[in-house]
Amino acid sequence: xxxxxxxxxxxxxxxxxxxxxxxxxxxxxxxxxxxxxxxxxxxxxxxxxxxxxxxxxxxxxxxxxxxxxxxxxxxxxxxxxxxxxxxxxxxxxxxxxxxxxxxxxxxxxxxxxxxxxxxxxx
Amino acid sequence: xxxxxxxxxxxxxxxxxxxxxxxxxxxxxxxxxxxxxxxxxxxxxxxxxxxxxxxxxxxxxxxxxxxxxxxxxxxxxxxxxxxxxxxxxxxxxxxxxxxxxxxxxxxxxxxxxxxxxxxxxxxxxxxxxxxxxxxxxxxxxxxxxxxx
Numbered sequence: 001x002x003x004x005x006x007x008x009x010x011x012x013x014x015x016x017x018x019x020x021x022x023x024x025x026x027x028x029x030x031x032x033x034x035x036x037x038x039x040x041x042x043x044x045x046x047x048x049x050x051x052x053x054x055x056x057x058x059x060x061x062x063x064x065x066x067x068x069x070x071x072x073x074x075x076x077x078x079x080x081x082x083x084x085x086x087x088x089x090x091x092x093x094x095x096x097x098x099x100x101x102x103x104x105x106x107x108x109x110x111x112x113x114x115x116x117x118x119x120x121x122x
Numbered sequence: 123x124x125x126x127x128x129x130x131x132x133x134x135x136x137x138x139x140x141x142x143x144x145x146x147x148x149x150x151x152x153x154x155x156x157x158x159x160x161x162x163x164x165x166x167x168x169x170x171x172x173x174x175x176x177x178x179x180x181x182x183x184x185x186x187x188x189x190x191x192x193x194x195x196x197x198x199x200x201x202x203x204x205x206x207x208x209x210x211x212x213x214x215x216x217x218x219x220x221x222x223x224x225x226x227x228x229x230x231x232x233x234x235x236x237x238x239x240x241x242x243x244x245x246x247x248x249x250x251x252x253x254x255x256x257x258x259x260x261x262x263x264x265x266x267x268x269x270x
Contacts, residue, residue, distance in 0.1 A: 017261070021128045021254075025131040028247075028251055029131050029135030030171070032138070032139070032171055033171045086246070086247065089250070093253070093257055101260070104268060108267060108270075
């Protein structure tokens with residue numbers, strides 16, 4: 001097998017970060033929507049659970065889905081009932097973007113190693 | 123939704139916040155207008171925002187399977203409503219052509235301070251959406267580097 005489960009996990013992490021970015025961007029877009037409840041994608045837990053299945057990790061990773069969920073834990077801090085805090089959303093967004101870039105970097109490096117092994121250079 | 127979903131969502135936020143800025147500017151411009159479109163003093167307008175249900179494409183991909191993972195389409199404008207709750211201001215100005223028998227003129231219910239605060243809020247929210255857009259752009263270009 002050319003690509004191992006680590007590579008697959010990295011791909012799914014990149015996809016999960018993309019989905020999470022959409023959720024966080026939607027929160028920011030609804031910063032002024034009264035009664036809006038923030039959404040989030042918890043791809044870390046799903047990913048960790050799939051990787052933790054050991055032998056079956058490959059299949060578990062392939063069937064992984066990252067659906068956005070309403071964050072019920074976030075209490076309304078605003079008079080209009082919205083649970084969006086622009087500052088914390090921006091911080092999460094920036095952290096998520098960095099995380100995605102880190103995953104891409106690692107995936108890129110691993111592909112580079114494969115290319116080198118194939119004798120096609122990096 | 124797919125690849126450019128993040129950009130579309132942020133773009134919907136930009137559109138909504140820009141409209142808020144436009145309406146605020148209209149309110150400020152009409153702060154002294156005693157003759158609105160209906161002949162009555164101008165009443166301040168407000169933008170009502172709501173969460174967008176998602177585009178046709180998003181609904182379709184959701185129907186195709188859970189793995190497609192869908193997301194709402196960001197934000198949309200539910201409508202622009204007139205603020206009839208705040209009373210009009212009564213100003214004593216007998217020389218004004220629209221003054222009533224007692225010499226009072228009904229002035230628009232526009233409060234400059236409220237409008238300025240709304241304007242700042244819209245501006246900051248706009249900037250937050252721009253930042254989200256830049257982050258999305260960075261993520262896309264980084265992913266494209268996988269091909270190099």
